[in-house]
Amino acid sequence: MTRSTTPGIRARARIEVTAAIKDEARRQLAAEGAAKLSLRAVARELGMVSSALYRYFPSRDELLTALIIDAFDSMGETAERAHEAVADAGPVQRWSAVCEAVRGWALGHPHEYALIYGPPVPGYTAPDTTVPAASRVGLLFIDVLRDAYQGLGLAKPPLPAELRPEAERMAADQAPDLPPETVAALVAAWAQLYGLIGFELFGQFNRVVTDREPFFRHAVAQLAQGVGLVFPQEGRAGKGS
Numbered sequence: 001m002t003r004s005t006t007p008g009i010r011a012r013a014r015i016e017v018t019a020a021i022k023d024e025a026r027r028q029l030a031a032e033g034a035a036k037l038s039l040r041a042v043a044r045e046l047g048m049v050s051s052a053l054y055r056y057f058p059s060r061d062e063l064l065t066a067l068i069i070d071a072f073d074s075m076g077e078t079a080e081r082a083h084e085a086v087a088d089a090g091p092v093q094r095w096s097a098v099c100e101a102v103r104g105w106a107l108g109h110p111h112e113y114a115l116i117y118g119p120p121v122p123g124y125t126a127p128d129t130t131v132p133a134a135s136r137v138g139l140l141f142i143d144v145l146r147d148a149y150q151g152l153g154l155a156k157p158p159l160p161a162e163l164r165p166e167a168e169r170m171a172a173d174q175a176p177d178l179p180p181e182t183v184a185a186l187v188a189a190w191a192q193l194y195g196l197i198g199f200e201l202f203g204q205f206n207r208v209v210t211d212r213e214p215f216f217r218h219a220v221a222q223l224a225q226g227v228g229l230v231f232p233q234e235g236r237a238g239k240g241s
Contacts, residue, residue, distance in 0.1 A: 022070065024046055071112040083098050092230075145178055
């Protein structure tokens, strides 16, 4: 074995061990929840001594952060693929594709969804390093609205005077090329989307909504209207009113 091959072998081994640690941590999330995630328990299940695991993740919080980033990235990649598949469609279809992709991912990864959109983990504050991954779905929505604003048009949602300063601040921070009315409505729709999915995942729709897929599609269409997206058959155009 030459010296030049040794770093590559070590790097591959580190990647494999890191993946095994994350996989075991996800199993613990599913069984016990994020609040009970324990580095010692992960090490024990993997047959590692705790001191060895700390070389990969020095604290529980660093492991949680890695899992959170992975979850956001996985959801974001799923939404981006769905959006790309309908890239030539109208804005409402693109909006719906992203929403349905997020729901599909959540249904397939309920414990990871709970990690990123469930109750806060006691004693943990997500660092700024989670923001790029967490922003991926939101940026897709902004792209859809921006294209509509510059093309087919957006109906400008109502905005109370008392909310205008906050809406202008959000627009300046998140999407300065969109009207403040649109950005405020988007933030509300973003929260409602994840609330809809959370209600379905966590049982709040039990004995209330039985046929959930058409209900979700209808709700997503209402959210699209709420942010000012125009259905193609309605035939309205222009940059808002």
